[in-house]
Structures are given as structure tokens and as C-alpha cells.
Amino acid sequence: MAASSAQVGLPRWAFLPAVAGALFIMLPLVALLVRVDWSNFVGLVTSDSALAALWLSLKTSTTSTALCLVFGVPMALVLARTEFRGEQALRSLILLPLVLPPVVGGIALLYTFGRRGLLGSTLDVLGIQIAFSTTAVVMAQTFVALPFLVLSLEGAMRTAGHRYEVVAATLGARPTTVFRRVTLPLVLPGLVSGAILSFARSLGEFGATITFAGSLQGVTRTLPLEIYLQRETDPDAAVALSLLLVLVAVLVIGLARGGRGLG
């Protein structure tokens, strides 16, 4: 599949904008590296508040990714394998968080799950309070990350087609067996890259979190919120933490490339 592109050759005009675009993305990262106060770097990224924020970010992003899998896989399956009236409209609505500013998502979540929100009084009766808790952080992240998983997985399922599934079914396999033994192995690369994208999106989540969950060390203040706050008084710490987040992101992209290699 990859071999064919080498023989066709590229139009020469493509190189200049491609290089310019690549520089545009890489130069700010270089600027960040230049600006880092290396002599204090270790101290800045291992302070109590930094470690609490990093740990919280990793914990919540992992939980959100798991939730994205739990809800996203069935959603992708339904969208890819069934046809019903209004499916297009439903798909657009589900993918809405992709294009919404996260702040809008946060406001919407607040008026749904907040104490006086749509479901708030019901939850209150049950003794559940979501605002200002780590649960709220996970919900904000899941809200913005879920469409990434659904989008990549539904695409993978459509590309894979359902010929093999039909064969398995005619041989007497039950739907769950077909899903587990045929569908899932076929779309595994799509599933892995979707999950990694969801994790990356959760890790970078800022707007919905600060609007819906608040900001308290160890409870709701994730790494992006900590960076934004440190910028107020200690720009060096903000830069060091930004680099830390870049490093985690690079790791995630590395994993994504590995995951893609599975196909």
C-alpha cells in the first residue's frame, strides 16, 4: 500500500508550502525549548503542585479514555452497521463537541449536571454532587474526547466492510461472537488510534474543565489549568510545565504511530 506513492513523484510546488507549514508547527516548540530555564527545570516540574497536576491529568485522561471505549465502541457499531431515519442528523449531533469551543461544552455540562442543572436536582436527591469533583473533570474530558473515538472507529468499520461478518453469521456465529471474533480484530488499528486520540484530547482539555469542574490542586486542577495559573506569577514554571505536557504529547503520538503500525 505504501510502495505505490514513491513511484508517482510529487509536484514540485508542493515542497515549499509543505516545509513552511512544518516550520510553522515546529518553530513555536523550538521557542519553548529556548525559553526553558534549564537550571531550575527539574525543580519546577517536580514541585508539589506540578506533580499533583500531572498525576491528576494522567489519572483522569486514562479514565476518560476508558469511558470513551465503553460508550464509543457501541456508538460506532450502531452508526456503522445500521441504517435508520435521521442517522445523518444524529451523527452530526454526536460529533458536535469536535467543533464546539470547549468552553461552550463546559457551560452546557454545568447546566445539565450542575446543582441547579437539568439533572442536578435528581442527582442531589440521590446524594450525588458532581460540580467541583474529579468526576466533573472526567466528564468534561469524556464529552470532548468521545467524538474522536466514534469518528475513527466508525470509519474503520465502514472501510473494513461487513463481508466477513456476513460469512461468520451464515456459519452460525451469534452477533456477539461476530463482533468479538471478526469485527473487533479487523478494526483494531482504528480502535487503537481512536483511543490514543481520545487520550490526547483529554490530556489537553482546558475550557470545559475550568468552566464545569473548577480548579483545586489535586482535585480538579489538571496540568493545562496549572500551566495557565502559573503563568500569572511564575512564567518560568509555566514554560517548564508546558514542555512537560509537550513531552507527554510526543509520547502519545509515538504510541499512535506504533498503534498504526499494527495494521
Add this chain to the structure above:
Amino acid sequence: MRRLFSAAAALALASTLVACGSDDSSGGDDATTTLTVFAAASLTSTFTELGKQFEADHDGVKVVFNFAGSSDLVAQIQQGAPADVFASADTANMDKATGDDLVEGDPVDFATNVLEIATPPDNPANVTSLQDLAKPGVKVVVCAPEVPCGAATVKVTDLAGVKLKPVSEEQSVTDVLGKVTSGDADAGLVYVTDVTAAGDAVHGVEFPESDQVVNVYPIAALADSKEPDLAADFVSLVTGEQGQSVLSDAGFGAP
């Protein structure tokens, strides 16, 4: 592979939307002169009104505002953002500008602000004093100590000997107010002017200790201004009678 690509493109799109911040839009046409004023976010309504008055008094002059947190503004000015006037919500950020010789002359104090408790209109936790905020079960939201309103909060509570256990330490007064108006917090500490501006959306509870921590707002024309006369005029408008009456209507104290 193509799927990952399109999802990544969507990721990029989504993240650009996060950062829909305000750019400096200094694209005025030749017929008009533009005066660019960088002012603290808490001055948004008062300065917008004063800007209109200034335009009415000066033919062919357009006043453009950049409202943001004072520390953001001073950082932008330090990085060379084109600005003619800077109005800060605290002296600390103005000191950064004067320290870097970015200010023309001496800054002038033009307003003061003190803290006030904001609760949802029905005051569900029945908060009537600063001490009530420390009661168990009362969900209090404050500004983080790193931002000016949070620094003021720490000072006031220390002086009063009240130990708060906030459920959230927010990035700005706006974030605190948001959690109060939505009803998720029982109370928040914000500025008097924020309570005035929020109108019926919140209930204000004044407390006597607030007088001990007064936030002073300084204003100054900037050294790099291309319109030094207009910049000085704007400073005079704010510090003069007209400006002071607009500010006091909004709840600001006299300097």
C-alpha cells in the same frame, strides 16, 4: 490511516477554537486615528462607556479596547503590543510596566475596589458574614492566590482570622461569578463592582473586614504611544469628573 488523519485534522480544528482570544486589531483606515487602550477586565463596562464619550469629544478618533487580566495585558505590552494607555486592576502589574520603562510619566490611581461576598439570589447557605463562609458544608469558591483577587482574598481572610476551605480556586473573578450564578457554589468572593454588574443574578453580602484590603487601580499613558496627546487626554477623562462619576456608578471607590 486516512481516518487517523481526518480525526487529527478535526483535533487541530477543535483546538484552534479553544484559543479564540482577542487579537490586537489596529486596522483603522486613514481617515480616523485609533487610540488603543489596554484595560483590566473588571473595567469592561465602564471603559466602554467612557470610550464612547471620548469618541464623541474627539472627531475622527476611534478608541479600541483590549480587556483582559492585568497580568496578561502587561505581558503583552512587554512583548511590544501596540498600546497607548494601560489601566491595571492592581499596582503590582503597573509596577512591572514602570519597572521596564514602558510608562510615560507617573501612573495615576483612579479607582479602588474592595471584595464582597456573592451568593445565588436565594442565598441557599444563608451567608451573612465572612465567618459564615468557613462553616462546614458551605461551598465557597474563591480566586486562586496567584491572581490579584485571590491575593486580596488571602489578605482579607488572614486579617479576619477566617480559615476558608474553598471547593475551587478559580482563575479569575469571572470564573468565580460563573460558579455562583449557576448555583453550584453557595458563595464566592468577588469585587463589589462585580456584584453591581451582575445585577439580579447574584445577591451581595458586604462584610466590614473588606475595608482593610483595598485594591487600587492605576492608569498611565505608555511611552511607545504614537498618539501621546490623545493618550494623555484619555487618562484625564478617566481621572476627571466624568470618568469618576461613571466609575462610582459601577461601584468603584474613589482613589
